[in-house]
Amino acid sequence: MKDYREKKYLEMLAEDEYIASEDIALRLDISGRTVRNELKELNKILETQGAKIISKPKFGYSIIVEDRLLYNEYMSNIKKVKHNNIPRTSKERVDFLMGYLLQLHSYVKIEDLCDMLYISKTSLSQDLRQVREQLDEYNLTLTSKPNYGIKVEGSEFNLRLCMANYAIDNEEVLQSDQLKCNRVECLKEIANILTSAFNTNNYSISDTAFQNLIIHIYTALRRVQDNNYVPMNEYLVSFIKEKDLNLAEEIIKKLEMAFHIDIPNNEIFYIAIHLAAKETIYQNKDNENIVIKDDINNIVTEMFKEVKETYKVDFFDDLELRMSLALHLIPFQVRMEYSMIAHNPIIKDIKTRATLAYNISVSACNVLEKIYKKTVSDSEIGYFAMHFNLALERKNKKVRKKNIIIVCSSGKGTAKLLSYRFKEEFDKFLNKVNTTDIINLKNMDFKDIDYVMTTVPISFPIPVPILEITCFLEDSELEKIEGFFKQNNNDSLLNYLDPNLYIINVDFNTKEEVLNYMVNKIKMIKPNIPENFYDAIMERERLSPTEFGNMVALPHPYKVITEDTFISLIILNKPIIWDKKKVQMVYLMSITNKEGRDLQYLYKVTSKLFTNKKYIKDLIQNKDYNMFCSYIKEIERSI
Structure with missing residues (x-):
């Protein structure tokens, strides 16, 4: 039972007066069964606090106080505790409003929300603006009706997506009395069913996606119990593969047995969509050839082109990245077609600890937005960034070889000898080794030059680091030069x-x-x-x-x-x-x-x-x- 509902029950119940369960259910916008269950729960508490709830057929519920002093002390403490549990900050209120409004079946008046949160209409209006922004991400609207109030409206599919994604971070949401088990027990049962089905069918899924799928199925079960179903059309169903439909059908049958409910066939398609959107696809999975179709491969190519143009980073030769992105795009396409939002619990860390990869991913996802004509969410960008970050790490392990100029005043012979010695000793660091004298150095183009090694002092400015060396490159200098290359491998x-x-x-x-x-x-x-x-x-x-x-x-x-x-x-x-x-x-x-x-x-x-x-x-x-x-x-x- 939620704290604000407990407070409402105590406000509605009165001595010497009765209130029908239907009236309570209507005021709180919950089912009659929920009213009965929660009043039983509240009565157990009241019996230890000097009072009890009584019911009378055709009249409803009332309260009898047996120990006035004890009951008054309880009510005083309740008011203090409940007041402390009221959302204080704007963020807390927005979270509360999201959870509350998503579970309402009818309108709620602005005045009631203000009373519930102890805030003014102005403050509530500001909070509801943020609620509308969050709902808009799921193509949901917060509609208002004169003399009735406000309510969330949108397709059943989008309502479920929003409810489930919100419930992932808010455990109090989607508490159920219809499923004949508490939330934790229900989630455990769903997890066991999924684990069994996945093991039997060799279906791979990440831990995060698995936990999210449990919540999505739990949400679906609650909505089905409230007679809210997802309508399917041929266009949407056309994206689902037979293997996902078969797996979904197996899961549905096990859910029906476990929770003793009838689930319509449309829900098979709904769960199949989630399976297709969350599967982790590996190369050579189950000895089965994973064929990357031309359209997917072309999308990856366009992503590489965009990244090269925007950041001058070339991934065209990275076959591992190409395959990783292609395999990632398969379930991603499903999510885009159904406007499903992926939950990424580490997006903040990705932005701060893999900043370049995230920025590259923003650029690459710009291609996807043009193709699908939809916004790619921050969470999705983060998942692509993880692939790009691995590719950058692979690139980073390959030391970029440097171009150097050797300046020597002892003639061409000595210069050639020095050039040969540098190539022999420092081949892993060097790409091109050019030689010149001090006079011609002034006219050199330093565009592709990284360092200058010189046997004579250079009195005029040049735009690259300089290291002075001896004409014959003594053994004692080798360690110093190697340290110089390592130190300057990265520009400050x-x-x-x-x-x-x-x-x-x-x-x-x-x-x-x-x-x-x-x-x-x-x-x-x-x-x-x-x-x-x-x-x-x-x-x-x-x-x-x-x-x-x-x-x-x-x-x-x-x-x-x-x-x-x-x-x-x-x-x-x-x-x-x-x-x-x-x-x-x-x-x-x-x-x-x-x-x-x-x-x-x-x-x-x-x-x-x-x-x-x-x-x-x-x-x-x-x-x-x-x-x-x-x-x-x-x-x-x-x-």
């Missing part, structure tokens, strides 16, 4: 931050104002910035807001469009609402449109910085550039 993030783009002591009200200011500042420092730079950043915000958490936002263009990699950072005097979260530090990074940069390393450093609450707190309070640099160096030493 500080190389990309111009102190003039470290902005503090400013105030803005919106993210648009912040980004517009930053872009204008960048254009003053870097005149070759494309005209559409601001628009490219806002396009990325449209695809998925870049608020990171921890008071930080990480905006960037939706694709690589600048010639150089650079960073700009702004620390506001006071936080603003970015999309839904508060942000006070904005870290704008633009990646070069040239291939070969180690993005994974830059994002790893970025992630470690902005997930560290102490670092962010210190930087927001002090706004000190040198402090920022010291934290970056500390992180890079630890990687």
Whole structure:
């Protein structure tokens, strides 16, 4: 029995007066059976508190107080306890309203909701705005009717999806009296039925998807008991394979036996849809050939094209990633066709700990949105990001070989000898080794050069790191040079931050104002910035807001469009609402449109910085550039 219903029972029951169970059921919008069961439960409590509930045929229920002092003390404590259990924050109220409204069969008046939550109509209106936003994700609406109130409306399919996904994180939702067992017992029985059926049919499913499927089936059983069924049409059924229908039919039969209920045939299709949407498909499963159809393969190719264009990361040769994405797309297609929302419990960790993979996934899923003409949810983007993250890790293990120039003043013979020695000793680090003298070095094109090794001092500036060596490369130098290659295998993030783009002591009200200011500042420092730079950043915000958490936002263009990699950072005097979260530090990074940069390393450093609450707190309070640099160096030493 829910706390707010217990309070309502006590308000409705009166001494010397009777109230019919039908009236109680109507007021609380629950069944007569639920009223009877919950009043029995309440009576057990009251009998220990100086009172009892009595019933009289044709009259209803009343209350008799036998120990006035004990009962008054109980009622006083009840009011205190119930008051403490009332949702306090807006989030708590929105969660409560979602659970309450989804289970109503009829309208509820705004005044009753205000009384229930002890809030004003203005506060309730603000909370209901958030409720409407959440319902809209499932194509559900919160309709209102004069003199009646509000109620949730939409298709039975969408109502079930919303109820089940909400119940995953809210255990008090979907308590059942119709199924003749409590929620925990019902869920255990469903789990046993599914485990048996899956083992028999060699059906594979992840642990998270398995737990979610239990909730979806439990939701379906409750709705069936309330005579709410999912209508099926030929178009929707056409996506379901025979093996999923057979498995669903087996599960339905076992559910009917376990819960002693009749389940219509339409529910076979409903469960089959969930099976098709949640199955984990492996290569060579059950010695059965998994055929990737051309349409799926073409979608993966388009995803790779989009990623290469937007991030200059090439996955075309990664067959393992291609197969993983293709297999993932098979159940994903089912979810998109039925507008099913996948629940991803680790999406927050993916965003913060695999930031580059998540951003790449946003880009790749842009292709899917165009194909299916539907928005891909954040949870789905996160699942794709897991595949891209593994691919990035594989790439990261392959050290990108460097191009170097050897500067030698002792003639071509010595230069060739040094070149040969470098190739022999450091082959795993090197791609191209060129030689020149100090005079010609000034005219060299450093576009594809990583380092310069020189036997003579270089007195003029060049845009790459320099290491001085001896003419004959002594054995004692080999360890130093190898350490240099290892140390410089990743560029320091500080190389990309111009102190003039470290902005503090400013105030803005919106993210648009912040980004517009930053872009204008960048254009003053870097005149070759494309005209559409601001628009490219806002396009990325449209695809998925870049608020990171921890008071930080990480905006960037939706694709690589600048010639150089650079960073700009702004620390506001006071936080603003970015999309839904508060942000006070904005870290704008633009990646070069040239291939070969180690993005994974830059994002790893970025992630470690902005997930560290102490670092962010210190930087927001002090706004000190040198402090920022010291934290970056500390992180890079630890990687």
